[in-house]
Every structure is written in structure tokens, then in C-alpha cells.
Amino acid sequence: MNNTILSIQGVSKFYTGKTALDKVSLEIPKGCIYGLLGPNGAGKTSLIRIINQITQADEGDVLINGEKLNSSHIKNIGYLPEERGLYKKIKVISQLLYFAELRGLSRRDAMDKANYWLKKMNLYDVRNKKIEELSKGMQQKIQFIVAVIHSPEILILDEPFSGFDPVNAELLTEIILELKAAGATIIFSTHRMESVEKLCDYMAMLNLSQKVLDGKVSEIKKQFATGTFEISTVKPIKLDIEGVECMAETINDEGSNQYTLKINGMGHNTFLMQVMAQTELVSFNPYLPSILDIFIQKANAKN
Amino acid sequence: MHNILLILKHEYLTRVSKKSFIIMTLLGPVLIGLFYGSIAAISYSQLNQSESKRVAIYDPANALKGQITSSEDFEFYFAKENSSALKDVDEGKTDFLIDISESSMDSMTVTAKSSLSLTDKQELREILSNQYFNHELSNRGLSIGMIDSLKHKIVISDQLLNGQNSATEIKSGIGYIGAFIIYLFIFMYGVMIMRGVTEEKNNRIVEIIVSAVKPFQLMMGKILGVALVGLTQFVAWIVLSGLLLTVLGVAFGASAIDQNSIQEAQSQMSKVDTGAMGQIMAQLQSLDFTKLMVGFVLFFFGGFLLYSSLFAAIGSAVDSDTETQQFMFPVSMPLIFGLVIAQIAVIKDPNSSLAVWSSMIPFTSPVVMMVRLPFDVSWTEMLTSAVILYGSFIVVVWFAAKIYRIGILSYGQKASYKQMFKWLMMKD
Numbered sequence: 001m002n003n004t005i006l007s008i009q010g011v012s013k014f015y016t017g018k019t020a021l022d023k024v025s026l027e028i029p030k031g032c033i034y035g036l037l038g039p040n041g042a043g044k045t046s047l048i049r050i051i052n053q054i055t056q057a058d059e060g061d062v063l064i065n066g067e068k069l070n071s072s073h074i075k076n077i078g079y080l081p082e083e084r085g086l087y088k089k090i091k092v093i094s095q096l097l098y099f100a101e102l103r104g105l106s107r108r109d110a111m112d113k114a115n116y117w118l119k120k121m122n123l124y125d126v127r128n129k130k131i132e133e134l135s136k137g138m139q140q141k142i143q144f145i146v147a148v149i150h151s152p153e154i155l156i157l158d159e160p161f162s163g164f165d166p167v168n169a170e171l172l173t174e175i176i177l178e179l180k181a182a183g184a185t186i187i188f189s190t191h192r193m194e195s196v197e198k199l200c201d202y203m204a205m206l207n208l209s210q211k212v213l214d215g216k217v218s219e220i221k222k223q224f225a226t227g228t229f230e231i232s233t234v235k236p237i238k239l240d241i242e243g244v245e246c247m248a249e250t251i252n253d254e255g256s257n258q259y260t261l262k263i264n265g266m267g268h269n270t271f272l273m274q275v276m277a278q279t280e281l282v283s284f285n286p287y288l289p290s291i292l293d294i295f296i297q298k299a300n301a302k303n
Numbered sequence: 304m305h306n307i308l309l310i311l312k313h314e315y316l317t318r319v320s321k322k323s324f325i326i327m328t329l330l331g332p333v334l335i336g337l338f339y340g341s342i343a344a345i346s347y348s349q350l351n352q353s354e355s356k357r358v359a360i361y362d363p364a365n366a367l368k369g370q371i372t373s374s375e376d377f378e379f380y381f382a383k384e385n386s387s388a389l390k391d392v393d394e395g396k397t398d399f400l401i402d403i404s405e406s407s408m409d410s411m412t413v414t415a416k417s418s419l420s421l422t423d424k425q426e427l428r429e430i431l432s433n434q435y436f437n438h439e440l441s442n443r444g445l446s447i448g449m450i451d452s453l454k455h456k457i458v459i460s461d462q463l464l465n466g467q468n469s470a471t472e473i474k475s476g477i478g479y480i481g482a483f484i485i486y487l488f489i490f491m492y493g494v495m496i497m498r499g500v501t502e503e504k505n506n507r508i509v510e511i512i513v514s515a516v517k518p519f520q521l522m523m524g525k526i527l528g529v530a531l532v533g534l535t536q537f538v539a540w541i542v543l544s545g546l547l548l549t550v551l552g553v554a555f556g557a558s559a560i561d562q563n564s565i566q567e568a569q570s571q572m573s574k575v576d577t578g579a580m581g582q583i584m585a586q587l588q589s590l591d592f593t594k595l596m597v598g599f600v601l602f603f604f605g606g607f608l609l610y611s612s613l614f615a616a617i618g619s620a621v622d623s624d625t626e627t628q629q630f631m632f633p634v635s636m637p638l639i640f641g642l643v644i645a646q647i648a649v650i651k652d653p654n655s656s657l658a659v660w661s662s663m664i665p666f667t668s669p670v671v672m673m674v675r676l677p678f679d680v681s682w683t684e685m686l687t688s689a690v691i692l693y694g695s696f697i698v699v700v701w702f703a704a705k706i707y708r709i710g711i712l713s714y715g716q717k718a719s720y721k722q723m724f725k726w727l728m729m730k731d
Contacts, residue, residue, distance in 0.1 A: 016725065052514035054712065063685045071517075085507030090317055098313050102306065102515040145510060 078152030310524025451684030500618030606669025641667035
């Protein structure tokens with residue numbers, strides 16, 4: 001693929017007596033939001049640390065724009081770690097300048113960028129305050145600025161929404177989408193599967209150090225949705241129809257009877273007519289499984 | 304290199320601009336002055352205020368012939384009976400009882416309620432020996448006046464082969480002060496590095512930094528930055544002390560003391576102390592200041608670098624300051640050992656084999672070599688020791704960096720020697 005910005009090829013990482021990553025391969029297209037999913041301990045952080053050159057892979061290669069990962073790539077990568085940390089006793093602005101310079105920005109550029117982001121995040125007034133004097137939400141935003149201040153091509157966000165209130169989470173989402181529109185590739189690591197559905201174009205799932213699934217989010221969902229529908233009706237219906245398999249039935253929020261069904265061996269219209277003969281139809285939709293459902297299905301299949 | 308400089312600058316500026324640093328730098332000379340002043344004051348007042356002790360002497364054989372001179376510290380009297388004197392000691396009326404009932408003066412028993420202090424014991428021994436000596440001489444027919452005239456203090460004026468004053472006192476003083484400063488700064492600032500590393504590890508800043516720079520660069524930048532902070536503080540102290548002395552001098556000069564009394568004092572001084580002052584001046588002139596300064600800076604930095612890399616490795620392996628104790632001990636041992644050697648071996652003989660060897664062994668050399676430096680250590684010898692010191696720094700920092708680079712990213716593991724050894728053996 002020509003538009004692959006980050007290519008991970010058979011990467012393994014071993015710690016004493018433990019395999020953190022087992023021959024994981026991923027292709028991350030340029031300019032997308034890529035979700036890296038998996039429960040805690042699946043190997044997400046190990047992979048992120050390897051991309052960030054904090055540790056090295058024991059096997060396999062990581063390529064950025066077709067080039068083997070090296071120290072010149074540091075300025076192309078931005079990183080928001082899951083465990084947030086800043087110097088508590090140092091002023092916001094000095095802190096931002098220091099991290100920007102470490103990422104290769106000149107002093108002057110660092111100053112311009114810092115001011116730009118502080119204004120954008122409504123933090124310009126607190127630039128001369130020490131971190132410990134700021135609220136938790138403000139600290140989180142500063143931490144985010146540290147990750148993006150050098151305009152990285154690849155932005156790695158580890159659990160970016162944890163610790164944000166809904167207003168700031170919304171602001172963060174907007175900024176992430178802006179960065180994407182400006183051409184940045186965003187890798188989004190989380191164990192909260194549902195938070196990814198809205199944002200991510202592509203995703204990969206890790207479980208027990210191995211990749212269990214990857215691809216375009218919409219395609220993955222379609223692939224797992226074949227033949228499954230959701231139907232809701234005013235009164236309960238009898239479903240002893242041949243070729244129809246009921247997977248779940250509940251009463252939904254509106255008080256309708258809701259069924260999740262697999263329909264094989266008959267047309268949708270034929271089925272619907274049989275339902276309508278029994279009671280009034282409220283809705284009929286193809287069922288899209290949540291990422292969590294897919295994950296559970298994949299993880300179970302593996303075991 | 305660029306990254307190390309960035310980190311160095313950051314470490315230096317943030318530490319130097321801290322309130323605590325500025326306060327310590329300004330108050331340092333005053334505090335040190337107060338510290339030594341109060342020690343002097345306490346010992347002075349103790350010397351003067353201690354009440355003289357009552358000492359009973361039981362001397363049935365009349366070995367002292369009923370004669371003994373009381374001193375400032377001791378008031379002697381002869382007891383008629385042993386038992387009553389013992390009772391006095393028990394009741395606190397008398398402090399000690401000296402029993403000379405053995406026929407010879409070679410040995411005597413001192414009884415006290417609580418144990419005798421070392422200085423008391425020594426002083427009593429001197430007084431009694433003196434008394435015995437005087438008696439024996441007068442028994443042989445010498446008068447007290449003759450005996451006193453025989454006691455004469457001989458002045459030793461020592462010189463080297465080239466005729467220069469050997470200046471032992473001033474050399475020891477300068478060497479010891481230099482060594483102590485090195486010792487103090489290694490500890491103070493080494494621990495500062497250790498704390499800084501643990502702090503960065505704990506609040507996870509380290510993860511952001513090492514995604515931008517190599518752990519080794521972070522460690523070196525930190526060590527060098529803090530070393531410069533130490534040097535800054537040291538130079539500031541010297542300059543401030545100089546200023547303080549000048550200001551004090553001017554203040555006293557401008558105060559009520561009129562010109563006459565100064566002249567009077569000066570003429571008196573010159574009468575009394577020309578010898579001593581002249582000697583000090585001559586001693587100072589005989590010192591090789593270039594070598595001393597070069598040596599001080601070399602060993603200050605070398606010692607600091609060597610120990611700091613170990614402190615940094617410790618800081619990276621632990622999760623909190625309280626865990627550092629077990630690792631601090633073996634690291635500080637050689638440094639403390641160096642100071643002990645400096646105090647004993649070097650003062651006794653700066654060229655003894657223990658002193659020479661420990662001024663070559665890297666972990667003790669910064670302190671011991673500094674004490675030896677004023678005593679005509681050759682440039683070759685000094686530079687050899689410096690080369691060994693910096694060479695071992697390179698080896699040690701290589702090991703320290705291996706522990707550091709894994710330690711800073713290993714959270715929540717109880718630090719142990721076994722663990723650190725494992726990290727040391729790990730491949731990249």
C-alpha cells in the first residue's frame with residue numbers, strides 16, 4: 001500500500017517469562033484515525049512504546065513511510081501517554097518550551113506554537129502558573145499540547161479521554177478531527193471499545209499479545225452483521241417460523257418488544273408479512289454489532 | 304549532544320531559579336559561619352564553665368608527702384580514711400577518690416560514682432605523674448625553681464630540601480577543607496539527582512522524555528546540569544564569603560575604633576605575632592595554587608560524576624525515596640571511608656601506602672587525593688589518579704545507564720539487587 005504511513009511487521013516483544021507482543025503486524029494508512037483496541041494487558045502499551053522508541057522490538061520491524069524506525073522520526077511522532085505526567089513545580093510555558101525543544105523545534109518556533117495552542121485551549125491566561133496550581137482538567141489539556149506542539153505526522157493517544165469532563169472531551173474530539181483534516185494520522189489506544197466507534201476509520205484488536213482482528217471499522221461491522229436484524233413490535237410475537245433464529249428478546253426503552261434475529265432461508269418481506277399479521281410493526285433494522293460484541297465474539301472464538 | 308545540552312540547560316535553570324537554591328546560596332556562608340561559631344562558642348563556654356571537681360586522695364603511705372597543687376579542673380584534698388571518702392563519693396560530696404595505698408606510685412585506683420571521662424582520666428594521669436616527677440627530683444636534691452627551668456618547650460621549624468617552609472599546618476588545613484567540600488557536595492547533590500530521577504519516574508514524565516531522547520542522554524544531561532548547579536553554589540559561596548568579610552572589615556574599620564587604637568593594636572600585633580603571621584604568609588606562599596585549583600576542579604567533577612551516576616541508577620530502580628536506604632549504604636560507604644582515611648592516614652603521613660593507594664582507587668580518590676594534594680604530590684601522580692577516576696566514571700556510567708534505562712520504566716516492582724543485576728544483563 002502506498003499510503004501506509006506506519007507499517008508494523010511481525011513485531012514481538014518478550015519480557016522475562018512473558019510475551020508482551022507475539023508477531024503483531026499492522027498497516028496504518030496515512031491520514032486516518034486508527035483504533036488500537038484490547039483489554040488491559042493485551043500488549044497495546046508495549047506496541048506504543050516500541051513505536052515511540054522507548055523500547056525496542058525483539059523481533060520484527062517498524063517502518064515509517066517505508067523507512068526503518070530511527071531517531072530522526074522522533075520529531076514526526078507525538079505521544080500522549082496513558083499515565084499523565086508533568087513537572088508539578090514548573091511553569092506551564094517553560095514546560096511546553098522544554099518538551100517542544102526536545103522534539104526538535106527551535107526556541108522561536110516552540111514559543112509560537114506554545115502560544116497558539118494555549119490560546120486554542122483557553123489556557124493562555126495561566127501560562128505563567130505552575131502546573132500544581134491548575135485544575136486536573138487544565139493539566140490534561142496541557143498534557144495534550146505537549147503531544148501535539150511539534151505538529152507530528154503521527155499522533156499516538158493512549159486513553160485520551162480518561163480524566164476529561166464531557167465539555168473538554170468534546171473540545172478534544174473536535175481538535176482530533178481538525179488534526180486529521182490537516183493530514184495527521186492518529187493512533188488511538190483504548191480498552192473502552194465503545195469510545196472508538198464514532199471516531200475511528202480503521203482499527204486493530206489485540207488480545208493476549210496477539211492481533212485478533214484488523215481492518216476498516218465499517219467493513220468489520222458489516223462482516224459481523226450478515227443476516228442479523230433487529231425488530232420491534234407493539235405486542236409480543238410468536239417466532240416459531242422456520243428459518244428464523246431468535247438470538248435475544250427484550251422490552252426496549254420505548255416499551256416495544258424488541259427481538260434480535262437471524263433470518264436465513266426466506267425473504268425479508270415474507271418474514272415481515274408474517275410478523276405484521278400478528279401485531280403492529282414499530283421498526284425493522286439490520287443489526288450492527290458493537291465493537292465490544294465483536295471483540296467478545298473474537299476472543300471467545302480464540303479460546 | 305544537542306539533547307544532553309537541552310536537558311542540562313533545563314535542569315540547571317530550573318534548579319538555580321528555585322527559591323530554596325537562592326536562599327541556601329545566600330545564607331550558606333552565614334549558616335556555615337554560625338555553625339562553626341556556635342561550635343566554638345559551645346566548646347569555649349564548656350571549657351570555662353565546667354566546675355572544678357573535688358578529688359579525694361587517700362595516701363596512707365604518704366607517697367605524695369601531703370603535697371599536691373589543685374588545677375582549674377580539680378580541687379584535691381587528702382582524705383584520712385578510705386571508707387569515709389568512699390561515702391563522700393557515694394553522696395556526691397566528692398567526685399573521685401584516688402587510692403594510693405599500694406606502696407608504689409606506679410598504679411593507683413580511681414573510684415567514681417559514674418564512670419570517669421576520658422579527658423578527666425588523662426588529666427589526672429598527667430597531674431599525678433607530674434607531681435611524682437617533681438617529688439622524685441626534689442628527693443634527689445633539686446629545688447622547685449631548678450625543676451621548672453628544666454621544662455622547656457622546643458620549637459620545631461621544619462623545612463623541605465629546597466629550604467622552603469614545609470607548611471604542614473596550612474597544607475593539612477587546606478587539603479582537608481577541600482576534601483570535605485568535595486565530600487559534602489557529592490552527597491548533597493548526588494541525593495538531589497537521585498530524588499529528581501525518582502520524581503520523574505513517579506509522575507511518568509520520563510515516558511514523554513524518553514520518547515524524545517535516549518535514556519542515557521537524559522541521565523547525563525541531568526548529572527551534568529546538577530554538577531554545574533553544585534559548582535555555581537560553591538563559587539557563589541566563595542564570592543559571598545569574600546564580600547561578607549570585606550563588608551565586615553569595612554564596617555569595623557568605619558566604626559568607633561579610631562586610628563590611634565588601630566595603630567596601637569597593629570604595633571602590638573607586630574610585636575607579639577610577627578613570627579606567627581610571617582610564618583603563615585611564608586607557608587601560604589610555598590603552596591602551588593595552580594595545582595591545587597586544577598586538582599580541586601578535576602576531583603570535584605570526577606568524584607561527582609562517578610557517584611552521581613550510581614545515585615541516578617538507584618533513583619531509577621526505586622519507586623519512592625524510602626526504598627533508597629538499602630542501596631544508599633553500599634554506595635556511600637567508600638566515600639565515608641575516604642574521609643576517614645583523609646582524617647587518619649593522611650594527617651599522620653600523607654605518603655603512607657594506605658594514603659597513596661586510596662588516592663588512586665577511584666571511589667576514595669576524590670576525597671583522599673584532595674587532602675594529599677598540598678603535600679607535593681607530583682603532577683604526574685595527580686593526573687594519573689584523575690585519569691583512573693574519569694576512566695572508571697565511563698565504566699560505571701555505562702553500567703548505571705543500563706540499570707537506569709530499564710529502571711525508569713519499571714513501575715511497581717520492588718527494587719532489589721537481584722532485579723538490578725537482571726537489568727544489567729539485559730540486551731537492548
